[in-house]
Amino acid sequence: MRPYAVLFDHVLTRMDPERAHRLTVQALRLAQAIPGGHLALRTLFGTPRPLGRGHAPVHALGHEHPTPFGLAAGFDKDAEVPLGLLDLGFGHVEVGTVTAKPQPGNPRPRSFRLLADRALVNRMGFNNHGAAAAAKRLALVRRTERGQRAVIGVNIGKTKATLLADAAEDYRFSARTLAPYASYLAINVSSPNTPGLRDLQSTDALRPILAAVLEEAGAVGSRLGRDVPVLVKIAPDLHDEDVRAVAALARDLGLAGVIATNTTIDRPRDLRTARHRIERIGAGGLSGPVLAHRSREVLTILREQLPEEMTIISCGGVVTAEDVQERLDAGADLVQGYTSLIYEGPAWPGRIGRALGRGRRGRRA
Secondary structure (H helix, E strand, C coil), X not given: CXXXXXXXXXXXXXXXXXXXXXXXXXXXXXXXXXXXXXXXXXXXXXXXXXXXXXXXXXXXXXXXXXXXXXXXXXXXXXCCCHHHHHHCCCCCEEEEEEECCCECCCCCCCEEEEHHHCEEXXXXXXXXXXXXXXXXXXXXXXXXXHHHHCCEEEEEECCCCCCHHHHHHHHHHHHHHHHHHXXXXXXXXXXXXXXXXXXXXXXXXXHHHHHHHHHHHHXXXXXXXXXXXXXXXXXXXXXXXXHHHHHHHHHHHCXXXXXXXXXXXXXXXXXXXXXXXXXXXXXXXXXXXXXXXXXXXXXXXXXXHCCCCCEEEEECCCCCXXXXXXXXXXXXXXXXXXXXXXXXXXXXXXXXXXXXXHCCCCCCC
């Protein structure tokens, strides 16, 4: 049995998930602060460089990714440890979700493990310290040579107190504040934990938000002499025709791509966790292997609808290197995971990176 499995089964499962997460972030912060700590992380967990003969980086969103497998938004909400997470073996890290203004999120408890399904339910509610605080942290990261090379996406969402009618200006502020430090911007309109947010996925509501963020990203890019790609992240619960409509809008406005998918509000009948426990947990976004089937379906629809040059990041239900390769074969340019990091531990991204490096790479490798 792997050491992390022992730690997880006998210690972490007895701890509140949010507290366990906070301790993990603090451990990564400590590793970053110690001289040589990042090298220790890479040695213990990360993907060796070079990966071996035949290995080539993936080119997507204007950046070179050492592996097509990255970390989805939600783990590093405040951009505290992006370099530490990259040292674990992720090819890119998406920080956030960050909102224009600081907010505490929903009342606790708000994160729950479904151990039998190796899944999570969360209703965090975009708890974060706000765009200005995240920008300050990312500015410090970008001042280092290592930080300049790092592929760090920034996921932005609507402040809960902002009216839906004012959402475009809320996203505009976050884009203006964070674009200077972002490898790309991801527009989150698909979390189930901010009231009304998913209503913004309708094309009429979504168009002004995308246009506002594109305008700000373009202005920042012109000033800095580089592109700041913009993607939109969508929910798995959209009907197929709505997925096609969002794809058409993204294509018409000139977005760099789409991230599919976020968590689901569905509670499939084939979950192994007892139904009474699921009902007791209540509302929130479900993630984990149970999401894989729908995530693959949405990926297939998007690849049929979007031109070759538009990037698709597939997210949802990824556990193994075979899962990642399956998404790449189905047309994804990059793949993201998060939930299995909780269950598999810090060596998980490095294992996937090494396995991918031994085989065929992504669509644009």
